[in-house]
Amino acid sequence: MTRLELIVNDKNPSRDEMREQLDAYIDGFVSEDMRAAIEAALAQDDALRAEYEALRRTMSLLHQTDRPAPPVDMVARVRHRLAAERAAPMPGDDEMDKVVDLAERRLLKRAVLFTASVGIAAAAALFVVVGLPQMAEGGAHGVAAAGLSLGARAATISVADVAATDVEMLASEAGLTMLDGTLVFEGTGAEVARFVFKLRSDKQAEVRGVVPDGERIRLTVKLTPGAP
Amino acid sequence: MDKIPATTEDGKRPVATLPRRSDDPDVPPVDPDLAIARRAADGDMGAFDALVSLYNARVFAVAFRMLGDRAEAEDLAQEVFVAVYHALPEFRGDSKLSTWMYRITKNRCLNRIKFLKRRHIGEHQDIHDPAVASQVGDPGQQKRDPRRLLEQQELSALVQSGLQKLSPEQRELVVLRDLEDLSYEEIVHVTGLQLGTVKSRLHRARAHLAKILAPVTGPAGLEVAP
Structure with a gap:
């Protein structure tokens, strides 16, 4: 050092x-x-x-001033959170639509928030492009949960209220490097959905199990100057 | 020692890149925290638990001081440790483990503050509200001298109230330097700021805090040991 x-x-x-x-x-x-x-x-x-x-x-x-006393059961809480993350159950087919509907409602709610915030959003707009090289028909649910259109092979979503620093932080934690304002994240549908939702300051739990885990998806995140 | 179940598709954790021990006397000894981190990155869940225990107080303290709310701080501390768990395999040991942990905590705190601000949450805490003072303590502290505990709670609530009036960028420096006792050098690594910026921003933060706390720290105010 x-x-x-x-x-x-x-x-x-x-x-x-x-x-x-x-x-x-x-x-x-x-x-x-x-x-x-x-x-x-x-x-x-x-x-x-x-x-x-x-x-x-x-x-x-x-x-x-003393340090505030931390929770004594932090180890157990973290273990529990990790276990929940790993064991997120895949809903059955009959439950899938219900989960997707819920995810879509949340997304709609957020979309309204995004729209409202665009006028005052300062730094950057973030465009996320998701390509689905081998998407099977059943994969459409996953796309919906990630905030994209059903049935699309590739789509673009705009996440205007994500700050550049948030993207850089997540990229750093994921071991990715941004080049010219762009980073590429490749993983399973679940991993990509988690990444997208982290970008949106959301809880990972909301999308877990909704995106089929076998799909490989390439996510390109590009930061561009935002609207005033 | 139990092992972490797989988190990747093939059931394996990525190979850790942390430094290995060396018997060469010319090589500086490996930080014991790093050794634990390396074991945790290799999938030793007992080592990860030890890491959480080791950093629990520090991560939680920063989160609480930054966010000013116990429940939010507890949630954020868990989030930090989960992030650390996932990021450990990529941690190269270029900086001290503690610095890296503080950096993740600081980033997450600033992120959460923005999130909460957008939703106007936690903006009106009052130090005279017993609920705020009691957030500082913990039922586990009841074995301590009750009078000392009360004094500490009042002190912490005063400090917390003052901290909340600083900008998050000023607050983080006061927390890291004056409450967590990090060196200027460590703060540079945690924040990524230049040393000169750290010093000048810290000075402004402390001067601001001195004004805020003047009614209690002034000559007629709270008795403070030299």
Whole structure:
């Protein structure tokens, strides 16, 4: 790991420069020159000393604060979540339509939210293109659950309220690298659906089991400048 | 030791890329946390449990301080550990494991804050509300001195209230530096910011917090040990 060097620039710092460094001085993260300059100034400058005291008391208060107690059963909770993720049951054919309907209703609701947010969405619009190289007829349910049109071999959806940082974070966690604002995610229908829903800040559980797991799907995610 | 059931189609976890132990005296010793992470990445569920236990307090503390809500923080901490579970095979050990964990936690927190803000959730917490103060504690703490526990709850609620008034970007720096005690160097790795940016943003955050907390930390306010 690279060692960071202190920023040393401090033979004759101005008062403003010293003010900026007061908390770093309390932290012990200033150069010798800056430390000496600040101590000399504190001895003469009442306003600066008052500022220093306020910072010192605040930082001291923070340091005295205990960590909040974490849940004691976190291991069990995480295990449970992982188990639920793995054991998501595939619904039978008669249940499939019901699940898809539910997913579609949620998607419709979100679509309204997306539309409402487009006007104020700032950074980027995200276009997700999903290609289905070997899609069987039965795969249509999966496509619906992923937010795409039934029966399409490829489709485009716009997810306008996803920030670029979210995509980058998920890409990083998935071990993918974005090149020119584009990343390619390839996996089973379930994996792709999970990825899409993660992009939409949603819960993975809502799509689990809906997308047929045997399909291989290539998902291209492209970030483009958003509408104002 | 039980093994993790497969999560991929072929029933195998991807091969871990974490560094291996070395007997060479010139090679720095492997971080013990990394060794546990490597075992977890190889499918040792006991090692993964140990990792969760090891980082539970840190991940939860950051989540709680960032989100200001115990239930949200508990949910987010679980989400972080699930993400860690899936991402461990790709973790190369280029940075400290703790830094990597903090980075994932920080990213998820900022993401969740945006999500909650869009839905106007959690914007009006009041430190005088006993429900807020009690969120800091935990039934497991009852063995402690009740007076000390009460003081800590009040202190934490005050701090939490002040933190919530900072922007998420300022808050994360105060949490990492002043509450989690990370070095500036570690904060640079967690946030991806330049050292100068960390220092100046941290200064603004602390100065802002000092103003917010002045009524209680001022000379006539709360007694704070030097």
